[in-house]
Amino acid sequence: MKRPLFVAACVAAVATLAACTTSQTGGPGSAASDATVRLALTSDLGSFDPARAASSSDYAFDRLLYSTLVGLDDENIVVPRLAASWDVTATQATFTLNKGLTCSDGAPLTASQVAASLEYFRKTAPGAAYTFGAANAGDKTTITGDDAAGTVSVRMANPWSELLPSLGLVNAGIICKPGLDDPTGLATGSVPGAGTGPYVITASERGSRYTASLREGFDAFPAFAADRSGRSPATIELSIVKSESAAANLLQTGQLDFAGFTGPDGTRLEQGFETATAPMIRNFLFFNQRAGKPGADAQFRKAVAQAMDAKAYDKVLGGSGTLLKSYVDSTANVCANTDDALLTQHDLASATRVLTGKKITVTGTNAIADGAGNTYVAEALRAAGAEVKLVNVDNNTWASSVLPSGDWDINVMASLSTTLLTASNLLTGAEPPQGRNYGATHNDAFDQGLRAAVVTTDQTAKCAAWQQGQAGLLSAVDIVPLSTLNVRYVFSDGVRAHILNGQIDLSTLRIGS
Structure with a gap:
C-alpha cells in the first residue's frame, strides 16, 4: 500500500x-x-x-x-469506519456497527439513528440516487436499525451494485438526531450534538x-x-x-x-x-441544454468541441496533465473510455462557420489556477468568432449559485470525482434543486449504459455498459473532454x-x- x-x-x-x-x-x-x-x-x-x-x-x-459507515482505502478498497463489518448483495446490505459509538455531544449513536440519517440522506441529498439507484426511489428502498443487535439494514427492490462504496462518500456522512431535528441549524453548523x-x-x-x-x-x-x-x-x-x-x-x-x-x-x-504531484481534477465542458439555450443544438455543441484544443488547454494549466477521453481519466477508473475515435477533433475553420456572432456565457471556478483554464475556453470561442461573457467566480459562488441558476451556456467543469458513477449525476437524472443535472442533459444511450453498469458485479459486463454510455455522450457532444490537472503538494x-x-x-x- x-x-x-x-x-x-x-x-x-x-x-x-x-x-x-x-x-x-x-x-x-x-x-x-x-x-x-x-x-x-x-x-x-x-x-x-x-x-x-x-x-x-x-x-x-x-x-x-x-463519519461515514465505511471508508475507501488505496485502490478504492472499502474498509471499516462506523461499521465494523457488513454483508452486501446487489439488493441488500446489513452493517454491524462498532461498539461504543457516540455523537459529538457524547450521547450514544444508535443503529436507529444511523438508519434515520441514511433515510434523511436518501430523501434530501441531490446525489442520493447514485447511492441507492434511481429505480429504488420512494418505497422501493427501506432502511432500518436494530438497536439491540447494533445493525443497520438497507433493502432495495432493484439491483444496485454501487451501494457499498457510495456510502463512503462525504454526502453519506451520518448525522445524529439533534441535527436531523433541526436541518436549518444543521446547515449553519449551529446544532450541538449533530456530528459523528x-x-x-x-x-x-x-x-x-x-x-x-x-x-x-x-x-x-x-x-x-x-x-x-x-x-x-x-x-x-x-x-x-x-x-x-x-x-x-x-x-x-x-x-x-x-x-x-x-x-x-x-x-x-x-x-x-518534500513535494509530490498527482492528477486530482478532471476538466471537461458540458452545456446548458434547456430550450432556448444554444447548447440545445447539437450542431452548436459540436462547433464548441471543434474550437477546443485539449493540448492547449492543458498547457495553460502547466502542461503536466493527462488529456481526457471522457469525463474521468482511465488512470483512476478502469472503465473510462480510451477510444480516440469517439472524440470530436479540433477544427477551428468548421467551428468558426457555426459560432461567428453567437453570444455565449461561459462559467467556471477561479479556484483552479486562478481561472486560467476558463479564460482559455473563452478565448478559444472568441477565436472562432463568438461573443463571450466569462463568469469566472470563486468556488463556493460557482457551485452554490451560478451552476444551479441555469443562467449560463457552457460550464467548465473542474471535477474531483474519479468514478464514472459519482460524476454521472452532472449528466443525467433530476435537474436542480432535486438533482445535479445542471445542464438538463438527457442522453438515452448514456442512461441505458449507466443502468446496465450498476446492476452487474461482472467487471467485463460493467465496463462494456459504461463504454456504451460514454459513446452516447461523446457522439452527441454532451461533453467536451479536456485534461486532468496535476496538483503540486508541498508539505x-x-x-x-x-x-x-x-x-x-x-x-x-x-x-x-
Whole structure:
C-alpha cells in the first residue's frame, strides 16, 4: 500500500488547502511543533449539512464533523469506519456497527439513528440516487436499525451494485438526531450534538475562519491498511485564503507546514520541502441544454468541441496533465473510455462557420489556477468568432449559485470525482434543486449504459455498459473532454493524511512520528 501523504482536495472543484502550526518559528520544511494545525481554504463553506454539501470546501470540512459507515482505502478498497463489518448483495446490505459509538455531544449513536440519517440522506441529498439507484426511489428502498443487535439494514427492490462504496462518500456522512431535528441549524453548523466525526466546531466566523477541536475518546477512524503513525491534532483552524501566492510566501517563511497548488506558485517551493504531484481534477465542458439555450443544438455543441484544443488547454494549466477521453481519466477508473475515435477533433475553420456572432456565457471556478483554464475556453470561442461573457467566480459562488441558476451556456467543469458513477449525476437524472443535472442533459444511450453498469458485479459486463454510455455522450457532444490537472503538494516533515485519487480525508490528518 502507498504511504499516505498530506494533500489538498475536496467533488465539484478543488479548494487549495494549507496547513500550519500555531507556532510560527519553524523554518521551511520543518515539522509541526504542537497539536494545532491550521488549514486555509480558497472559498467559504456553503453548508455544514453533509447531505447538501456541494462545494469543495464543504467536502473538506464536513469530513471532520461527520463519519461515514465505511471508508475507501488505496485502490478504492472499502474498509471499516462506523461499521465494523457488513454483508452486501446487489439488493441488500446489513452493517454491524462498532461498539461504543457516540455523537459529538457524547450521547450514544444508535443503529436507529444511523438508519434515520441514511433515510434523511436518501430523501434530501441531490446525489442520493447514485447511492441507492434511481429505480429504488420512494418505497422501493427501506432502511432500518436494530438497536439491540447494533445493525443497520438497507433493502432495495432493484439491483444496485454501487451501494457499498457510495456510502463512503462525504454526502453519506451520518448525522445524529439533534441535527436531523433541526436541518436549518444543521446547515449553519449551529446544532450541538449533530456530528459523528472526530471533531466538533468550537469557533465560527463565517467567511473568515473556523476552529474544530478533537473529541476525547473518538476512535472510529477508517481502518486503512497503511500505518497511521502520529497523533490527531487537538485543534484544527481553518481560514479563508484565496491566494496561492500568499500561501507560497507563508510556506517559505516557515509559517505553513503544507499547501496544495493548482497554479505556478508551487514551483518555487522545490527546495527545502518534500513535494509530490498527482492528477486530482478532471476538466471537461458540458452545456446548458434547456430550450432556448444554444447548447440545445447539437450542431452548436459540436462547433464548441471543434474550437477546443485539449493540448492547449492543458498547457495553460502547466502542461503536466493527462488529456481526457471522457469525463474521468482511465488512470483512476478502469472503465473510462480510451477510444480516440469517439472524440470530436479540433477544427477551428468548421467551428468558426457555426459560432461567428453567437453570444455565449461561459462559467467556471477561479479556484483552479486562478481561472486560467476558463479564460482559455473563452478565448478559444472568441477565436472562432463568438461573443463571450466569462463568469469566472470563486468556488463556493460557482457551485452554490451560478451552476444551479441555469443562467449560463457552457460550464467548465473542474471535477474531483474519479468514478464514472459519482460524476454521472452532472449528466443525467433530476435537474436542480432535486438533482445535479445542471445542464438538463438527457442522453438515452448514456442512461441505458449507466443502468446496465450498476446492476452487474461482472467487471467485463460493467465496463462494456459504461463504454456504451460514454459513446452516447461523446457522439452527441454532451461533453467536451479536456485534461486532468496535476496538483503540486508541498508539505513539511510530520504532517500527513490519507489520500485517494488526489482527495484528502482531513479526519485522518496526523502530526508527529
